[in-house]
Structure formats: C-alpha cells, structure tokens
Amino acid sequence: MLTALAAQGFTRLAGTLRGARADGGSFLDVGVAYVDFAVANPAHFQVMFAPTLLDAGDPELAVARAETFAELRTGVDAMAAPDRIEDAAAAMVAGWSLVHGLATLALTGNLDGAGVRDLIAAAEPHDLARRAAGMLYGSPGTPGGPR
Numbered sequence: 001m002l003t004a005l006a007a008q009g010f011t012r013l014a015g016t017l018r019g020a021r022a023d024g025g026s027f028l029d030v031g032v033a034y035v036d037f038a039v040a041n042p043a044h045f046q047v048m049f050a051p052t053l054l055d056a057g058d059p060e061l062a063v064a065r066a067e068t069f070a071e072l073r074t075g076v077d078a079m080a081a082p083d084r085i086e087d088a089a090a091a092m093v094a095g096w097s098l099v100h101g102l103a104t105l106a107l108t109g110n111l112d113g114a115g116v117r118d119l120i121a122a123a124e125p126h127d128l129a130r131r132a133a134g135m136l137y138g139s140p141g142t143p144g145g146p147r
Contacts, residue, residue, distance in 0.1 A: 002047050003055045009044030010064035013037050017071035027075035028133045031099040035129040038103030045103065072096060098136060102129055 013034070020033035038045040047053060054061060076092040105111045106125040117123040122131070 002050075002053045003058045003061050005044060006048045006050075006054050007058065007061040007064040009041060009048040010061070010068045012041065012044065013048070014064070014067040014071050017068065021071070021074065027095065028130070030071070030075050031095050031133045032126060032129045034096075034099045035103045035106070035125050038100075039106055039125050042107050045107065049100075094136060095133060098133055099129055102132060 016033050016037045017030050020030045023029075025033065072092055075095075076088040102111075102125060106128075111117075111123070111125070111128075116128070120128070120131075122128075
C-alpha cells in the first residue's frame with residue numbers, strides 16, 4: 001500500500017513540475033513548485049522518500065520516479081550548454097537538495113523550531129524556496145539575480 005501511495009505521489013509531483021514548466025516557469029519556479037507540492041501533500045511526500053518502506057522493484061513506482069526525475073532533468077537540459085552537462089547535473093543536484101531540504105525542514109517543524117519566521121518577514125516555505133533558490137540560480141529581486 002505504501003508503495004502505491006509513493007507511486008501516486010511521484011506521478012502527482014511530476015504533473016506539478018510539468019505544469020510549472022508548461023506555464024513558462026524557470027528551473028527556479030519548478031523548484032518552488034516542488035516545495036509547494038511537499039507542503040500540500042505531506043503524507044505522500046514523506047512516503048515517497050522513505051525507501052525502506054517501499055518495494056523498490058515495483059514497476060509502477062519505477063515509472064513514476066522516472067517521470068518525476070525526467071522533469072527535473074528537463075530543467076537541467078534547458079540550462080546546459082552541450083559541453084557543460086556535468087555542471088548542469090551538479091546544478092540539478094544542488095537545486096534538488098535545496099528544495100527537498102527546505103520542504104523536509106518545513107514538514108518536520110524544524111523551520112519553526114529554529115525561529116526562522118522571526119528572522120525573515122516572508123518565511124512561508126513557498127517564499128523561502130523562491131528566495132533561497134533565487135540566490136543559487138538567480139531571479140529578479142534576489143541577491144545575485146538578474147535585475
């Protein structure tokens with residue numbers, strides 16, 4: 001049952017990421033959509049990334065995971081020059097780590113426990129994802145981002 005829940009979650013996440021990209025979203029926007037998905041679907045998200053609870057050989061899970069990671073890879077391919085794919089892959093890992101970590105911190109209550117809301121005016125996970133990923137990838141209105 002948990003494997004089916006995880007497969008469903010990956011399928012929904014892939015659709016969310018695809019929708020963000022189809023709406024003209026950048027790699028940064030796709031990352032924010034990842035955090036939004038996690039916050040809106042905490043049970044799915046937690047089970048999706050608990051491999052000890054899942055049947056790794058399940059074909060539906062494999063397809064759903066592949067579909068999700070293909071969406072992340074699409075963002076990498078859009079950023080990469082043909083001779084820079086290794087750097088783009090590292091950028092994908094950095095971006096995924098950032099948004100996955102932020103989502104996990106939000107879901108486990110650690111952002112609130114650390115007093116982040118007292119430090120940052122717009123401390124909702126969505127806003128934090130946009131600001132933090134913007135620092136890494138650049139976006140209008142963030143330090144280091146395009147103007």
